[in-house]
Amino acid sequence: MTDQSPIPFAEFMRRALYDPQRGYYSRRIPGIGRGGDFTTAPMLSEAPARGIAAWAARAMRETGCRDLIEIGPGEGRLAAAVSRHLPWSLRWKTRLHLVETSAPLAAIQKKNLRHRARWHESPAAALAACEGKAVIFSNELVDAFPVRVFEKSADGWQEIAVAFDSGGNSTESLMCAAPLPPSSGFCENHPPGQRIEVHDSYRLWLADWLPHWKAGRMLTIDYGFNAEALYQRRPRGTLRGYLFQQRVDGPAIYQNSGRQDLTADVNFTDLIDWSAPWTRRNQLQTLAGFLRGFGDPQHPADRELLDENGAGGAFSALDQQCRSS
Secondary structure, eight states, X not given: OOOSSOEEHHHHHHHHHHOXXXXXXXXXXXXXXXXXXXXXXXXXXXXXXXXXXXXXXXXXXXHOOOEEEEESOTXXXXXXXXXXXXXXXXXXXXXXXXXXXXXXXXXXXXXXXGGGOEXXXXXXXXXXXXXXXXXXXXXXXXXXXXXXXXXXXXXXXXXXEEXXXXXXXXXXXXXXXXXXXXXXXXXXXXXXXXXXXXXXXXXXXXXXXXXXXXXXXXXXXXXXXXXXXXXTTOTTOSOEEEETTEEEOGGGGGSSTTTSEEXXXXXXXXXXXXXXXXXXXXXXXEHHHHHTTTSOTTSHHHHHHTOTTTHHHHEEEEEEEETTO
């Protein structure tokens, strides 16, 4: 990626992940798990699938929905496991839908699930097939959206931009960001020099399809916290990359563009605020709390997900009900 003039970091991240020819998710992603650049919790343990299946069964019974949608289903293994753990009385009549924009991942999903699901390119299309009534879940979806990055200076919040010279070397700069996007992150008492990320592209994406949701519940699982806790002892923010299972920080995130994953922790306070016009009864808890009773403390991967001081505390689970339900 070569650009003589600075571009907002969010534009760099969008190109690196989603450019049709060179983007990581569009063309380059090698898969998820041991052979890929990163691994998700459901690939290490059955506990998330059991917990999500129990949540989905309760949600479908309470709302009367027969359609179950997963957005951003990775290789399709979580969807298959959730379906397998549904009660038999519910499994046979549940219609499974997957929303996927990555062609390489969709191909893997179709090999893994075959005829057991319907595929859609957007949540709006999936909801149209369900007449707007569905139970929806996602795992590590929000963190894949491009983020805007801001730094607090003596003049207030400024946005990070990046430029590349003819040799591909990157240089960051600060640019005016007026108006700021709506985010609870700006309301916290951060010191000068603090960097924060705002998933503004996710906010716009939500506003595009949530008005089509008529009934159901939605579960969002991702790494992150509420606004108050998100940046404790993280003065440079949470932005990082993953390449061959190795974490990449600092200037290295600009290298290997299109060949490594880029991600940032999720501000769940923002998610609640942004979806407020269409949701109610928000329940936010750690993943460890959500999975309590569904894992085996003797299993190493389960033990990590059930540990509030480990992965189980680094992830959060947000349960929301459709306001129209």
